[in-house]
Amino acid sequence: MSLPLRAIVVFHAVARCGSLSKAAAELYVTPSAVSQQIQMLEVHLGTTLLTKAGRGIALTEAGERYFEMIGDQVEHISEATQRIRGFRSRSILTVRATPTLASKWLLPRLKGFLDANPDVELRLNGTTEPTDFSRETVDVEIRHGEGRWPGVFVEGLAEESFLPVCSPSYCAAASIGATDVPQHRLIHSVKSQVQWTQWFLLAGAPPAVDWSRILFDRSHMAIDAAVDGFGLALESTLMMWRELRDGTLICPVRNPPRVSLTTQWIVCPFDHLHKAKVRLFLDWLRTERAVWQD
Structure with a gap:
């Protein structure tokens, strides 16, 4: 049986927006069309994904689990499609950092990096959850901890x-x-x-x-x-x-x-060090670190 890809994309939009009407507006379709796609997907999966919650909707337990499993993949497909169609000619750099470091130290400095690298489009993800590089499309993480994570490149950000x-x-x-x-x-x-x-x-x-x-x-x-x-x-x-x-x-x-x-650490898989955008970002981080320490 072929995958109902359109229905999957519609479900992803609904789960992300938390609303049928908002998802419909984003997808340029009617709310009834969105409902039809959700029903089609539920029939295909044999389970209920959405339930009524007051005047709105909420994900069922199965819906939450399904969204968690497909979320990164759908976003990756969307990004890849936009690149091939020519909408994303620039390189996208995805950086994950703890919320405090992202807002207090990294964000005030990022304009300098973007001004110096206009071909790089930055996505900054502020979270305390460590990255699973095997399934998440994150290029570099600045991770809070003691710096002991085997199998990945680790460098202290600063004392x-x-x-x-x-x-x-x-x-x-x-x-x-x-x-x-x-x-x-x-x-x-x-x-x-x-x-x-x-x-x-x-x-x-x-x-x-x-x-x-x-x-x-x-x-x-x-x-x-x-x-x-x-x-x-x-x-x-x-x-x-x-x-x-x-x-x-x-x-x-x-x-x-x-x-x-040292509580903040630069972390990424060793093969990410071969990416030009990652090298640019790490060189910039080291320069900013030296300026901050002076």
């Missing part, structure tokens, strides 16, 4: 220093000692490789029995909370370089202990 910081409106620079820190509201990045308990040990400051704290699962939220005067955050100079430069964050602690670590 970071971790400092307690806050808004200057919350506390003045170098105005408190390490033993005073536990008395303040502490902002925690729960996925950070450097936590307040480690810092207290290095600083010789016993933590308070009762913490006053707020927890975030993304460092960029912790940094923004510190800028907004929530309390003290323990963050990486790599991620908050712009806030430190602009003076919206300062270190309130006198003589804080030095805490240095």
Whole structure:
């Protein structure tokens, strides 16, 4: 039995848009035509893919699983088709990075890369999920972790220093000692490789029995909370370089202990190093790293 390719493409659009009408508008067809294609695909698969949810629709468990399995492939086919038809004469570089690094360090610098390489079209994917290079069309990943991933090229992006910081409106620079820190509201990045308990040990400051704290699962939220005067955050100079430069964050602690670590790593399969667009991007990253470290 031949594959109902048109119906698969329509289902992919519906699942991605989360709406029959939005998918219809994107595909330049009527919502009834979209419904017919979905019904055809459900008959072909022998299962229900969509269900009503209030006034809209939602994916069934089978629909979610099917969309997960076909998503990358449909996008890859679409991209390949556009290239062959001449709509994509430029090289597409897909980069995956953690949300904080993508927004705080990478994005402010990317214009320079794009201006220097006008033939490269960049797709930046911000996520904490590690890339499965065997099935995902990602050229380079900047991955958070300890740098131990066998079978792939791994290079540390930069050594970071971790400092307690806050808004200057919350506390003045170098105005408190390490033993005073536990008395303040502490902002925690729960996925950070450097936590307040480690810092207290290095600083010789016993933590308070009762913490006053707020927890975030993304460092960029912790940094923004510190800028907004929530309390003290323990963050990486790599991620908050712009806030430190602009003076919206300062270190309130006198003589804080030095805490240095590499937590962000350039990762890709070894054969990707032969791609011209990957070499261009890695050379640019290394140049930006050197500028940042100066």
